[in-house]
Structure formats: structure tokens, C-alpha cells
Amino acid sequence: MCVIIKNNRREKIQVNRWNDGELYSFGKVKTIGDSTVNFLEKNTAFYSSVSKEKIVEENQKNYIGEIIYVDLPLEYEASLYYEDNNYYVLFQDEKTGIYWVQNCIMRYEMNGHCINIPSPVYILLSKDTIDLYQQDNQNVLDYFFNYYTYEKAKEFYERLSSDYVIFDDENQKIILAGKEISSDNVIKNFLTIDFVNRTMTGHEEMDILITDKN
Helix, strand or coil, X not given: CEEEXXXXXXXXXXXXXXXXXXXXXXXXXXXXXXXXXXXXXXXXXXXCCCCHHHHHHHCCCCEEEEEEEEECCEXXXXXXXXXXXXXXXXXXXXXXXXXXXXXXXXXXXXXXXXXXXXXXXXXXXXXXXXXXXXXXXXXXXXXXXXXXCHHHHHHHHCCCCCCCEEEECCCCEEEXXXXXXXXXXXXXXXXXXXXXXXXXXXXXXXXXXXXXXX
């Protein structure tokens, strides 16, 4: 579901939180035309004549720093923000000129589930996506593991509450909560990221091991 916000002036940019669906106020930006809030994808799109550097300069609250953000399979120079168990990135698609404020999530779509999980890399964990990349002899999980070692990922996730993340330093595993899109329930200990074996496992009645062999 999308909401169109019409304006031609400095307006508040809002984006969905992953864990409760409430709106986070990113800040104010001078926009051109309509901005669009996408509740399903947890992002907001807008046009602006202002540079990304200027937007960041004028919106310093919760700003952490600059990162390379991977939205499978593309890379963007992005500004990272954090507030109350949610990360957000601001980046511009240079081809379209569109600015995006994106909640940092990955999506799990297996066995009829559609679950958002906090993540520094956007990956769609679905059988179709895995099969598509295998056709080109690629592993979709490489887009996560090639960018994030256990130590680097732990640094990212350490800001989250213990309600949403568990660290297993000995075995280099990170266990994350997720939220089913169709309900208000947060599922604790839903996804295990195994950095030694480079796998992800969704914990359901029958655990789904996600590898490049799926």
C-alpha cells in the first residue's frame, strides 16, 4: 500500500518501522512534486533539487555515517540513520534522480510466510530469487556475506535490543527476530545467520535452510 503526499515545499519525510508499523519521522526536506510512502516495502520516495549532502547536513538527528548500501543487486552510496531498533538509509538513484529513505530490512518469503527482518543488506529470501541467481551460477547470499563478516554484522546489530537479536560468538551466528507482514506479531529467534557456513535458516515448524543449493 502506498500513500501519495503532495507538496512543493519543505516537508516532513516519514518511513515505516519494521517492528511495529508506526511511522518514523526522518526529517524535513524540500521536495519537488509528490512523495510516496510505501508501507509494504518500508520506504519513501521523493524528488528534490537539494543534494544528498545538504539533506544530511539539515537532518543530523540519528545520523550515524556513510555506508555502501546493497539493494540486491545494486549498490548505493547511502547515509545511515538509527533510532529505536530501526536502521534507515538515505540514497539517490542516479538513473532516475529519485531519493529513497529505506528501512534496512531483508524479506523472507518461504512456505507462504512474508516476514521482514532487520538487515544492512536488502535480500529477498525466496525460492524464486534463489533459483534465478543459480541460473547465472550465483549465490544470492553472497550479497550479504561478501559485504558483512561476523564482526562487521555484529557491530551493525549491537544497537538492537536483546529482544530482537542474539549473538553466538563461539559459532559466529547471529539470531534475529522478524515480523510477519500480515500480523502485529514479532517472531523472536526467527532467522539464524551462520557466518561460518554462509547460510541462513528460517525457523518454522520445519526449519528452512537457505543456501545456494536450495
